[in-house]
Amino acid sequence: MGLRVAILGASGYAGGEVVRLIDGHPSFTVAYLGAHSQAGRPLGAAHPQLSGGERLLASNDPEAVPAVDVAFLALPHGASALTGAALARRGIKVVDIGSDFRMDTAARYQEAYGTPHPLPDELPAWVYGLPELFRARLVGAERVAAPGCYPTSALLALAPLLRQGLIAEQGIVINALSGVSGAGRTLREDLLFGAVAESVRAYGVTTHRHRPEIEMGLELACGRPLRLLFTPHLMPMQRGMLSTCSAPLAREATRADLLGALREAYAGSPFVSVIDEPPQTRWVVGSNRAVLTAYVDARTQSAVVLSVIDNLLKGAAGQAVQCANLMCGLDETEGLPWNGIMP
Amino acid sequence: MGLRVAILGASGYAGGEVVRLIDGHPSFTVAYLGAHSQAGRPLGAAHPQLSGGERLLASNDPEAVPAVDVAFLALPHGASALTGAALARRGIKVVDIGSDFRMDTAARYQEAYGTPHPLPDELPAWVYGLPELFRARLVGAERVAAPGCYPTSALLALAPLLRQGLIAEQGIVINALSGVSGAGRTLREDLLFGAVAESVRAYGVTTHRHRPEIEMGLELACGRPLRLLFTPHLMPMQRGMLSTCSAPLAREATRADLLGALREAYAGSPFVSVIDEPPQTRWVVGSNRAVLTAYVDARTQSAVVLSVIDNLLKGAAGQAVQCANLMCGLDETEGLPWNGIMP
Amino acid sequence: MGLRVAILGASGYAGGEVVRLIDGHPSFTVAYLGAHSQAGRPLGAAHPQLSGGERLLASNDPEAVPAVDVAFLALPHGASALTGAALARRGIKVVDIGSDFRMDTAARYQEAYGTPHPLPDELPAWVYGLPELFRARLVGAERVAAPGCYPTSALLALAPLLRQGLIAEQGIVINALSGVSGAGRTLREDLLFGAVAESVRAYGVTTHRHRPEIEMGLELACGRPLRLLFTPHLMPMQRGMLSTCSAPLAREATRADLLGALREAYAGSPFVSVIDEPPQTRWVVGSNRAVLTAYVDARTQSAVVLSVIDNLLKGAAGQAVQCANLMCGLDETEGLPWNGIMP
């Protein structure tokens, strides 16, 4: 029958993708579905695209969750701290897709979110779940915080170049473009079709809470503190994310040096492809892949690294399942789509 | 009756917008429409949205153009050099919406386009037509090269801050997002709906020919040479352009300092608005306006400047008419829409 | 100075378009702007695309409206009955863009909306404002109910053919496709980008309240009762509406007969074009035009009529201004755009 899985927040976009992936996973079985305002309704009311739509959504209350092997939390910011800790205490492996356990320190959490962490003593117990950079820590782990979508795409682009000393720690600029599903299913006026289609905009300029997470990830990767500039943008599309990252070269380097460093870093990572042309987000929609390339701008002695992912898969649900595979000793790729769906 | 106008390249997107603006202009009258492959067909075949669709498209041949007061050239790169020079020699005021006469020197042209300029001696006679930065040179001018769309949005964002010494010359990074109409009406596989919708991508990374033009414009504005990093992106939308520009602060400055410098620079420019929140491209679709804002990122001591335009109006046809107004001694705003059309 | 105008419901999509049109109108001047939840805020907060954004939105309360010549009501269903009647009693010409006064009888209103009309005795005083079909009644009228968007596109397509006896009264099928702006600016989950983009759906199947209005309009046009089938669909686009209408031929007829009847009917109507190919909605976005064509399907002896409009202009704000022009003895086209904006 396989390992039993609970999915809380199953009515949202990321939660629905976890359900879809687990339903198709050879080693996991859905044992429990939780939701907040949709509790008591069938899964199909929230996700008419999914089979088994007659399954009832129960509560997000951790006490209602039966004894399962793994719990996925796809809850809003702030809602997974207590729930995740409670489930973990019961010996359930927890993958938090939310943001509550991503930071390494309470201070960084406060900087990002503006409030004290509710359970600061818990933070060291959670592993930051980006397999391509921190795989060893994830094998057999009990508590994993899956990275945000922006950090995933940016860290994959920059970490190997920083580690190799190819780019400087200071002067990094990240401009990231996200499909609307990254904002979730919330009913907000700025997410109406009339406010999104045929338009682009920056938001969270200088203040987005994924910036401290990216800095943390890069510091974990290269061992040195840094400060970077991050500007996210909302795109008139459902899915997909492109991070265009630039940084001063730290030493003389060619494009081949950059591509070589990326290829070497991801030689053992089946979900990362390094290519020779600018990747398009549609190539990875429906896939758990990240596709990267890099350029050298000789005139300014800068590196430009481009990184695309599907924000709901490699940026959320897919990465969470990838982490769960590692936590449970399974093959990293089990149950995860490599192919995208295009057009 | 007004001043008589010829429009060459009238079958393209920018050309069609010039026709629309001139048809609604109180002081100009369309006297001649030229086209290339569509020559001999009615205007309505190319532009079913326009009135007077029964008017015939004649040739783009400059010898076929009657004695007019002003000629607008909306031709592909390389096609306006000889035509523009020929028309100018006949005493016709020429506004070139194309790229042939934008560069100040033959060397810069060669750097941008990879070929020698066909008429290098002509270059000094052409004024770079960005009214908000170079208005004085445009009043009464005979030959004007209207800037490209990317340069327009980026120069409006950065020039005042450079002039005021608020940002550094080195370290400027421009990430620009453009609607598809910026690529014109060409039949290219990468412009098919199936290749554009629900996707974003960077292109021309480190090599886009608007980068030298932006550098030239900033050098004209601040008097000092500089090198910058420019990465354009294609958006799944018809119109609109957002440039997200960052640069190291050159001295201690607050957000109010940046906004103040921008507001002061554009106090006499009716088509530029400086606001306090991130502008959205849809706010200016259908309008000749540019909308700007700026932020200070204190942690990295950087300025972030956001600038939106309609790439076909302020980035092409609208700006050309604005230039023509100044060339003919008319009010800069005559016949130009300030209001956008939303949603 | 021109005639003074009040616009209630100015914060919505249709209301904003009325503001834009009146600001550009040679004979009208905005004297008052009313709003509901946005009252007290500046116009620019609701419509960042409009000039004069610093003008304050006042109340929708009719008693707050000063002595104006014309009032436009762009209010939700049910909100204009009392307001419209109150303003009309003060001698103000009223154009109701909403649905409260469109029906000819209280019975038809009840059928469409499921509730009794609040002021049934008022109904006969209101003229149904589709100038191309009922122009004579509109000249000098005091109270006009502008048609809905679906009825506008369908009535223009079918009325002349019914009047000429070319199509049968029974067996009419209308499939209509609308951009999302037709649903207004309401915060509804089914109008989120995530629920609209890359998808189409029918809604209101057999029950949409515009069906009785279309039947009424056709009965007014041809003098005979009829029943038709109407199915509206929501499109992944901002603006534009296409009605694909079919009906059994009532007598032997060719395509030329149908096109001839349409051309004859609209010979004096500057905003209706009859063409020979299927019209596209984008051709009329930004325009007050309707574009029609018709076909004969010989095998089934049916007529197929296609009709496109901009749902916010010819389907709402533009038509309202067209009506106001006629009510005030002005030229029907004054202040109204014929050109569309494309792409």
Place this chain on the structure above:
Amino acid sequence: MGLRVAILGASGYAGGEVVRLIDGHPSFTVAYLGAHSQAGRPLGAAHPQLSGGERLLASNDPEAVPAVDVAFLALPHGASALTGAALARRGIKVVDIGSDFRMDTAARYQEAYGTPHPLPDELPAWVYGLPELFRARLVGAERVAAPGCYPTSALLALAPLLRQGLIAEQGIVINALSGVSGAGRTLREDLLFGAVAESVRAYGVTTHRHRPEIEMGLELACGRPLRLLFTPHLMPMQRGMLSTCSAPLAREATRADLLGALREAYAGSPFVSVIDEPPQTRWVVGSNRAVLTAYVDARTQSAVVLSVIDNLLKGAAGQAVQCANLMCGLDETEGLPWNGIMP
């Protein structure tokens, strides 16, 4: 290793989807990939979203195809007749996704396509591959012509109601809405993003070649000849198809009668769902499902049936694999996605 498969036309949209499905299929293995203009290039050049992108595209020439068990032809109209016949003569099971073998008679082919069929004697050997209506003929079949996307959606909607005598043969009206991928990957000006986004249009009015195919399918299903009106429309979206079908009721019937007839007809069809609300195309994007509902319009005594599919899966590649499963004695659902991908 499984059954060996050749896929001709692998560089197109439908061909790419066949590759993706077969690569994930437990019983089939890709043994040969053919292409026309892309022959000699790697699969990844045409389909960067697919794994195994280094596999070379060979020729579409049937003589180049090795001994395989099944061949899928995803070729343009007219290109599969000779190829399909040649492969079949070699004992290879052939599924033609193209249109060459769909018609039952040479006369119907001529009516639809305007030219004589190149191999009229072959036609009787090919089975029309809509499993939900003609499953018995497909089990073990050697030559199958998979239906077009429009016919698939319309036939599923109407055939059971016709068979049950619930709707009349005459008076059927089908309005169908298709995503752009239905037009394939051809380089056509009317398929540019600038010509498709933010617009809808009808095309092929009264003349579309899927109309005779729909009539044929309904005649096969109900045994009586009929003539219907079919109007296809192009939607600003990549994938998805909605057919809105209406027909006079042939006898007194309620909505429950219609839904009951549909549910009974598809009780054994795992890929058809009959629901109680209007289906949305996005619910089936990425899925091989069709979702249907039906209404009775009491006033006009009509049935309205709504039917959505993914035009590239149930309307092309998915259905072809479904047919191949049946041809090879496999479970109908093998290797086919039931879940859609949303948003």
